[in-house]
Amino acid sequence: MPLTVWGLAIAQALLSSGNILLVSVSALIGRYLAAEPWLITLPVACQFLGLILSTLPAAHLMQRLGRKSGFVLGNLVGLLGTWVALQGLASTSLALFACGTFLIGVAIGVGQQYRFAALEACDSGLHARAISLVMAGGVLAAVIGPNLAVWSRDWYPDNPYGGAFYGLFGLYLVALLLILLLPLPVARPVDRAEAVRSYRELFRQPLLLAAVASGMIGYGIMVLLMTATPLAMDHHQHDFPATASVIQWHVLGMFVPSFFTGHLIRRFTTRRVILWGCSALALSVAVNLSGQGYWHYWWGLLLLGVGWNFTFIGATHLLSFSYRPAEKAKVQGINEFLVFGAAAVGSLFAGQGVVLLGWSWLNLLSLPWILLVFALILRLDRRSAATA
Known part of the structure; x- marks a missing residue:
């Protein structure tokens, strides 16, 4: 299996670890910040909204700029999202925290393209195994995500769940460095003469x-x-x-x-x-x-x-x-x-x-x-x- 596919599997593990980490703390932080009970799940809803809205643009962006540029931008948005979420916690602002989770959702939406990038990094006969290997990163995430939520409780002085976002920042930073090192396929010019069906x-x-x-x-x-x-x-x-x-x-x-x-x-x-x-x-x-x-x-x-x-x-x-x-x-x-x-x-x-x-x-x-x-x-x- 090509080295790039293994690298993408690790990147997927980091992304999935962040997802599990967010699932563990977002609703609890929402309960801490929300003035009304119906607003508790606003950060989770904003995360899903960011994920859904980013899927189509992310696919077209990568076709134009290439996988490496797309994934780098996605991780940078994730880093920005964690910083905004921490500012929301520091100021006890639910709106600012929800903006942070929206940006993190965008980063997660971009990261969903890892399995498609794995297809392009190997021969067609290895496609099924490449997808499986990338998705297998979730096993590592099942260990990292919940434990990081526990270990990070003392990292942030004013909120026991704020440390999770320092952990999330670290995950996105490692993923960014990994993507920069991987020899991902470059963008290929689209044949304009080829018909694109509706x-x-x-x-x-x-x-x-x-x-x-x-x-x-x-x-x-x-x-x-x-x-x-x-x-x-x-x-x-x-x-x-x-x-x-x-x-x-x-x-x-x-x-x-x-x-x-x-x-x-x-x-x-x-x-x-x-x-x-x-x-x-x-x-x-x-x-x-x-x-x-x-x-x-x-x-x-x-x-x-x-x-x-x-x-x-x-x-x-x-x-x-x-x-x-x-x-x-x-x-x-x-x-x-x-x-x-x-x-x-x-x-x-x-x-x-x-x-x-x-x-x-x-x-x-x-x-x-x-x-x-x-x-x-x-x-x-x-x-x-x-x-x-």
Whole structure:
């Protein structure tokens, strides 16, 4: 595997560590700064907004300037965001802190392009393994993120959670230095004579439709049920250590399979791996519906993580067969916008879903979407899917 792919895997680990770190502290800081209860999640909402709004511009910017310049700019925005967030903490300003998390969200949106950069850094026969390796950086993040949130509690004198942003600053700085050292592919001039299809024409391709739906629904369902799980466990009288254990194993289920997902794709085809992912998601729902004991949640969330891994990595690989070189930025950008838009919807709906519908109905409402992806992948022409 080329050195560049390994470097991108480390960069992805640093990015994911920052994401987990933010998840650990943003809502708690919002509660500290907010004057009204409904404003507590404003920093989290601003982070998602920055992520979603940056996806399309980031893809087009990188096609014009190259991956290295795009990633450098993204990390610089992340460094600026951490500084603005610290100023918000120092002045106890929720608005300023939320501006900081918005900028950090933009940096996260740019960093989502790491897996596409890995595709360009190796031969087509290594694409599936390259995507898997980059996503496997999440295993390291599962260790760094939560521990950094704990270690940094004494770094900032006025707020026990402010030190997390010094830690986040350090992560972005290391990622910036790493990107500057990596021999990333330079920008290639786009052939202006090559026709670029409209979104309507592009989405008439069953391959693209299946790839985007797999990424959207796999990510959206995963975030929905993962975010709702702590609320459901608390409702069913599980203590916090039990909830933390379930979430930790869920994160491992998300990223540990990445070490062999690429090999599975090469051996059994992308189509079959995505179908296995849909099956794991459906099995997760079945386990969640079968009871509310600790092991029900443990197995349900572990299967949810594995299902996300297979659908997301499979979708990324499938997507790479659906566009021409001149359409790369357009397709990658709209894919990221839709996938992370679905994740944002899942995150925002989770709390209200548990309160209004209950844990069981929330799981039942996930099933039709999982079956939709299953149907879209099944109907792909076997020869084109096998090539992917």
